Amino acid sequence: MIVLNYSHPITPAQQEQIVALVGQAIEQVIDIPSQIDQQQPLAPQIVAMADAAGLSAQQWQSEAILINLPALNFSAAALLAELHGRMGYFPPVLRIRPVAGFMPPRYEVAEILNLQVLRDEARTRRSQ
Template structure:
């Protein structure tokens, strides 16, 4: 009987020690890697959920204007962008950037801002898009770098200018700047040794 009691206590002690060790391991993994794990689960759920429920009827070809300017795109401006891009239609997506504190990390702000755009990873490469930039240059540089990473190239960019006096809208579309072309032309000015 004493031998059975000793073996029973030993088994119970072994099970308890195993459970405690597993709990410690889980706690360590989550406390040390919580931001990474939560981001992975959040993105997997978000992309999986969107891909599951999003219908692709009529969405195979979308023409998007991502508006980072903080100002609404007026009807004539949207029409001019559509015409200059040669698109049959246009879908303007306002991307609120808000006020960014100078002591904030602009890279994190840019990533969070672009993350809020309702596009799946494969849609970044499949939809035609043009961007209306933020007026704050340091933040726009970080946003543009993030967009380049998602697209695999620079997007086309809208340049607005003040409208002539008496015009209905305060700003008009001056041009669409092809940033890929700007980059390609700039590459030709590099020395041959660095032209990789």
């Protein structure tokens, strides 16, 4: 599996948690800066973030890819739209949370959100 990391570095402990949750080895973690220039249009910056992964069209559509989204909400939303276009489905994403009682703060992988399953299940509620 390839992990595209658009956020804080993923620690070795978090990588172990990911492997345990997914049941698949991590082949590569690609750290990609997600800072944007708020004075410039967002869309081209998001395309550049996706391009920075260095994946081919075939890889986007056939590799097991997990995303650690940028923290900035509109960057995350736009990146999901871009990745859906490249992949043909919504990618699974990490949800990372603080571990209670640690100072300085420590973070763990809470779960893997399968966005495609969430989307597919939501479609069943369209006619309700």
